[in-house]
């Protein structure tokens with residue numbers, strides 16, 4: 584079934600992709616395009632201290648931050664509430680009309696519960712339709728992530744469009760090998776290599792109604808599993824219980840807060856040593872840093888063993904927790920003891936976590 588002109592439901596794009604694949608970068612580019620006007624954005628993050636919503640350069644305030652935690656586990660109820668609330672606020676004309684919603688999931692999200700919720704929740708399914716699952720795959724780290732993380736496989740298999748990000752950093756051989764791998768996993772999804780998030784909106788919009796039958800047989804199975812989980816949850820009244828079996832229990836997040844401004848060279852040394860010695864176990868680092876001599880907050884990003892060039896925000900966010908101008912770094916790691924990371928910062932920067 585295709586969405587026709589009579590379908591007045593609000594289209595929802597689900598933007599997914601493994602940790603650090605470039606979802607926020609892509610979103611920032613898209614939201615600058617006139618075709619994307621009147622788009623509400625829902626952002627979900629895994630770490631306890633959210634960073635991404637400060638990095639989305641959106642002029643108005645249609646960016647909604649979902650509760651901390653992963654959208655496919657604890658935050659599902661919050662997704663339903665946020666979309667319901669958004670619709671009702673539009674109806675009551677408390678906010679400008681919206682033409683579309685983009686949901687940026689955490690890099691660890693299994694998209695199936697999000698898809699399931701949008702298709703099966705009675706209130707939502709009457710008012711919203713899935714306009715496509717767009718999956719960003721990091722051309723430089725994608726193959727390793729697909730080999731190590733079941734979530735990355737699901738994100739690819741469920742996609743309507745696959746964006747091979749960081750094409751500027753990948754070799755032609757890397758791109759070709761990744762593309763061949765993606766084709767075997769999801770032959771029907773068009774693939775598009777992109778650099779620095781630069782993709783025309785037409786490449787991600789109007790994918791048609793989400794059709795699990797057009798995907799690999801696994802996809803229908805994952806959605807059926809979701810139904811079973813949902814029924815079990817309802818039967819046991821465990822609406823807010825974390826699905827412990829959904830994520831790899833070895834992967835977890837912690838945040839470090841430093842009260843004193845950091846000297847950039849010492850910080851770079853600490854991160855350099857961490858990435859060199861424990862890079863395999865560091866999936867993602869991101870945060871805002873108060874650097875000696877710099878009035879603007881620096882945005883720090885690492886994906887596995889790569890430290891990306893820092894950027895700056897124009898000003899410190901006015902909202903807590905960042906309004907205290909302390910540096911905060913969120914780590915998503917696999918089997919890595921927080922104390923080892925703390926030791927590196929104590930040794931190189933002479934700072935201790937405040938929490």
Ligand SMILES: Nc1nc2c(ncn2[C@@H]2O[C@H](COP(=O)(O)OP(=O)(O)OP(=O)(O)O)[C@@H](O)[C@H]2O)c(=O)[nH]1
Pocket residue numbers: 600601602603604605606607608609635689690748749750751752777778779780867869884885886891892
């Ligand atoms: N050179 C280059 N860097 C990129 C590209 N896309 C993203 N990056 C960088 O990669 C890092 C991670 O990008 P994000 O857009 O934050 O990735 P994400 O998928 O939103 O990350 P999570 O939300 O943590 O999963 C940032 O430092 C980006 O600047 C690209 O195409 N080329």
